[in-house]
Amino acid sequence: MTKPEVIAQLVPKRLxxxxxxxxxxxxxxxxxxxxxxxxxxxxxxxxxxxxxxxxGRLGSEVTLTPCADHDRYTLNGRRLLPECVFARRASAxxxxxxxxxxxFLEVVARNTIPTAxxxxxxxxxxxxxxxxxxxxxxxxxxRRKLSILARLGSGSxxxxxxxxxxxxxxxxxxxxxxxxxxxxxxRWPDLRVGLVVLSKQEKPIGSRDAMAHTRATSPLYAAWPAxxxxxxxxxxxxxxxxxxxxxxxxxxxxxxxxxxxxxxARPAVVYCLPESLEAMQAVRALRADGCEVYFTMDAxxxxxxxxxxxxxxGIVKRFPEVQxxxxxx
Amino acid sequence: MTKPEVIAQLVPKRLxxxxxxxxxxxxxxxxxxxxxxxxxxxxxxxxxxxxxxxxGRLGSEVTLTPCADHDRYTLNGRRLLPECVFARRASAxxxxxxxxxxxFLEVVARNTIPTAxxxxxxxxxxxxxxxxxxxxxxxxxxRRKLSILARLGSGSxxxxxxxxxxxxxxxxxxxxxxxxxxxxxxRWPDLRVGLVVLSKQEKPIGSRDAMAHTRATSPLYAAWPAxxxxxxxxxxxxxxxxxxxxxxxxxxxxxxxxxxxxxxARPAVVYCLPESLEAMQAVRALRADGCEVYFTMDAxxxxxxxxxxxxxxGIVKRFPEVQxxxxxx
Numbered sequence: 001m002t003k004p005e006v007i008a009q010l011v012p013k014r015l016x017x018x019x020x021x022x023x024x025x026x027x028x029x030x031x032x033x034x035x036x037x038x039x040x041x042x043x044x045x046x047x048x049x050x051x052x053x054x055x056g057r058l059g060s061e062v063t064l065t066p067c068a069d070h071d072r073y074t075l076n077g078r079r080l081l082p083e084c085v086f087a088r089r090a091s092a093x094x095x096x097x098x099x100x101x102x103x104f105l106e107v108v109a110r111n112t113i114p115t116a117x118x119x120x121x122x123x124x125x126x127x128x129x130x131x132x133x134x135x136x137x138x139x140x141x142x143r144r145k146l147s148i149l150a151r152l153g154s155g156s157x158x159x160x161x162x163x164x165x166x167x168x169x170x171x172x173x174x175x176x177x178x179x180x181x182x183x184x185x186x187r188w189p190d191l192r193v194g195l196v197v198l199s200k201q202e203k204p205i206g207s208r209d210a211m212a213h214t215r216a217t218s219p220l221y222a223a224w225p226a227x228x229x230x231x232x233x234x235x236x237x238x239x240x241x242x243x244x245x246x247x248x249x250x251x252x253x254x255x256x257x258x259x260x261x262x263x264x265a266r267p268a269v270v271y272c273l274p275e276s277l278e279a280m281q282a283v284r285a286l287r288a289d290g291c292e293v294y295f296t297m298d299a300x301x302x303x304x305x306x307x308x309x310x311x312x313x314g315i316v317k318r319f320p321e322v323q324x325x326x327x328x329x
Numbered sequence: 330m331t332k333p334e335v336i337a338q339l340v341p342k343r344l345x346x347x348x349x350x351x352x353x354x355x356x357x358x359x360x361x362x363x364x365x366x367x368x369x370x371x372x373x374x375x376x377x378x379x380x381x382x383x384x385g386r387l388g389s390e391v392t393l394t395p396c397a398d399h400d401r402y403t404l405n406g407r408r409l410l411p412e413c414v415f416a417r418r419a420s421a422x423x424x425x426x427x428x429x430x431x432x433f434l435e436v437v438a439r440n441t442i443p444t445a446x447x448x449x450x451x452x453x454x455x456x457x458x459x460x461x462x463x464x465x466x467x468x469x470x471x472r473r474k475l476s477i478l479a480r481l482g483s484g485s486x487x488x489x490x491x492x493x494x495x496x497x498x499x500x501x502x503x504x505x506x507x508x509x510x511x512x513x514x515x516r517w518p519d520l521r522v523g524l525v526v527l528s529k530q531e532k533p534i535g536s537r538d539a540m541a542h543t544r545a546t547s548p549l550y551a552a553w554p555a556x557x558x559x560x561x562x563x564x565x566x567x568x569x570x571x572x573x574x575x576x577x578x579x580x581x582x583x584x585x586x587x588x589x590x591x592x593x594a595r596p597a598v599v600y601c602l603p604e605s606l607e608a609m610q611a612v613r614a615l616r617a618d619g620c621e622v623y624f625t626m627d628a629x630x631x632x633x634x635x636x637x638x639x640x641x642x643g644i645v646k647r648f649p650e651v652q653x654x655x656x657x658x
Contacts, residue, residue, distance in 0.1 A: 219552055219555070219556035219559065219586060220549040220552045220553070220556065220586060220589055220590065220593075221552070222551075222552040222555075223548055223549045223550070223551040223552040224549070226548070226551075227548035227549065227593075230548065249595070249596075252597075253593070253595045253596075253597070256592050256593055256597050257548060257549060257592075257593040259592060260549055260589035260590070260592040260593035261549065261589070263585050263586075263588060263589040263592060264549075264556075264582070264585055264586040264589035266578070266582045267578075267582075268581075268582070268585050270606070270609070272606060273606065274603035274604070274606045274607050275603070277599070277601060277602065277603045277606055278603050280599070
C-alpha cells in the first residue's frame with residue numbers, strides 16, 4: 001500500500017490553499033524499548049511495538065508559511081540547502097499534502113534540543129511538521145490520526161505527538177491504520193533523563209540505513225522481534241508499578257540488545273565509541289556505588305541516562321556536562 | 330552421563346602406577362568460528378561445531394612426575410597455590426585418572442605464549458596434560474581419543490591436540506564419543522596471526538561463567554547456534570579455496586556475533602575495553618587503506634589479527650607491539 005492511499009483515508013480533500021502562518025511544537029522522545037526494524041518500509045510500519053518517554057520542552061518548533069516557487073528551510077537560524085537530508089525528506093512529506101502543485105512552504109525550524117546531542121530530531125521534527133500542517137490546512141484531526149501521518153514522515157515521529165510515556169502499537173493492518181502511538185496514564189514526577197554528549201562527529205551511517213542493513217545481514221536479528229515483545233510487556237508493567245530498577249534494567253538491556261544486533265551485522269555497525277564504553281563503565285560504577293542510574297543509547301555514540309531526582313548530585317559529579325530533563329515536571 | 334563413565338570406554342584399566350617423568354607440549358588455538366555454549370556442561374559438549382587455528386610453537390609445555398601427599402604446581406617458574414583455578418581444575422582432572430588414591434603429581438608447566446595475552450592457556454594446558462598422562466600412564470591412545478579426554482578438562486582443549494586448521498565436530502551422542510577435534514588438510518604457509526595485547530587487567534568474568542550466563546539470559550542467544558552452523562560451513566569452504574577475504578570476514582563476523590550475544594546478556598558481559606574498540610577502528614582503517622587485515626576476539630579484551638605475510642609491514646607500523654605467529658611456517 002502507498003502513502004497517498006493511506007492519507008486518502010485520513011485527510012479531508014479539496015481544502016482551499018491557506019495563506020496564514022502557523023507554529024507548532026513537538027517534543028523529542030527517547031525509546032526505552034526500541035523501534036528497530038520495519039515490516040513495511042514505505043509506511044514505516046514496525047516489526048514490533050516500542051515504548052518511549054517524551055522530553056517535555058526539548059524538541060522541535062516549526063513555523064510554516066505558504067510561499068512561492070519552492071520550499072525553503074531555516075534550521076536554528078541557518079538556511080538549509082534543498083539537497084540536505086532534512087529538506088529533502090520534509091519536501092517529500094509535503095508532496096503528500098500540497099493542495100496544488102504550486103503550493104510551497106517556508107519552514108523555520110528550531111530545535112530546543114542540542115542538535116549535536118545526536119538526539120533524533122527527525123522524530124520531533126516530523127511530529128511538529130504534522131501538527132503544523134493540521135493547523136495550516138485545517139484538517140482538524142485528532143492526535144491518533146496525526147500520529148499515523150507523522151509516522152509516514154519518520155517512524156518514531158508518531159511517538160512525539162504525546163507527552164510522558166508513549167507506546168507505539170505495532171498493529172497488523174496492511175494500511176497501518178492500527179499502528180499509532182498513544183500515551184500511557186502513568187506520571188512519574190521524580191523521573192529524570194540525562195543527556196550525555198560524547199561526540200559531535202558525524203555518524204558512520206544513518207539510523208534508517210543501519211536498521212535496514214541489520215535486518216538484512218545480522219544473523220542475530222532473527223531473535224530481536226521476540227526480545228522486543230517481551231521487553232515491551234515487561235516495561236509497561238514496570239511503569240505501571242513504578243518499579244524504577246526494573247524499568248532501568250529493561251531499558252538498558254533493550255538498548256544493548258539493539259546494539260548487539262548491529263554488532264553482529266555484516267559488516268558490523270558500531271555506533272559505540274571508546275568514549276561511549278567509558279561512560280557505560282562509569283554508569284556501572286555509579287550503580288555499584290549506590291547511585292541508581294541506567295543508560296540507553298540510540299543510533300549514535302551518546303548516552304541517555306535514566307535516574308531519579310535524589311540521585312542527581314552523584315550523577316552530575318561524574319558527568320558534569322549532563323543535560324537533565326524532567327519529563328513530568 | 331558422567332566423566333568416569335565416558336573414560337571407562339576409552340582408557341585401559343588397572344595399569345601399574347608409573348614412576349617416570351614425562352613432558353608434553355600442545356599449542357594454543359584461536360577459534361575462527363567460536364565455541365560458545367554447551368549442550369552438556371559435565372562433558373563439555375558443544376551446541377555447535379567450531380573451527381580453530383593452532384599457534385605452532387606457542388602453547389603449553391608440561392612435565393609430570395609422580396609424587397607423594399598431594400599435587401604440586403609450578404607455572405612459569407612460580408609455585409601455584411593449590412586453591413588457584415588452574416590447580417583445582419587440573420587436580421579434579423587427575424582425579425579421573427589416578428591409578429590409586431595416593432597417586433599425586435608434580436606438575437611443572439611453562440606457557441610459551443604470554444599468559445598476560447589473555448590467550449586461552451586452559452586449552453593448551455589441558456591438551457598438554459592429556460598428552461603427558463597418555464605417556465605417563467601408558468594408555469597408547471590415538472589423538473582422536475585424547476582429544477575427547479582433553480575436552481573433559483576444558484572444551485576447547487580438544488582442538489589443541491592438532492596443528493594447523495582444526496575442526497571440532499559437534500557430535501550427537503550423549504557420551505560425546507563423536508564430539509572430537511580433527512585437523513583440516515589445508516596448509517596455508519603465508520597466513521599470519523598477530524596477537525595484540527591491549528590490557529593485562531583481570532577479566533570481569535571467566536569464559537565458562539560468561540558462556541553459561543549468556544546462554545541463560547541473552548535473548549539473542551537463540552539465534553547463535555544457527556549462526557555458527559552457517560559460519561562453520563562457510564569457513565571450511567573459504568579455507569578449502571584459500572579465500573582469505575572470505576575467511577577474514579567470516580572470522581571477524583563470527584567473533585562479533587559472539588560478543589553481541591554477550592552484550593545482550595542481562596546483565597551484559599562486556600569484554601571490550603575502550604582500547605579494544607580503538608584497535609578495531611584501526612583494523613578497519615588499515616583495511617580501507619588496502620592492508621587486508623581482520624580481527625577475532627575471545628573472552629577477553631585483546632585482539633588477534635589475521636593477515637597474510639605481505640601485509641606484515643603495514644600492520645607492524647600501526648601495532649608495533651604485535652606478536653606475530655606463522656601457524657604453518
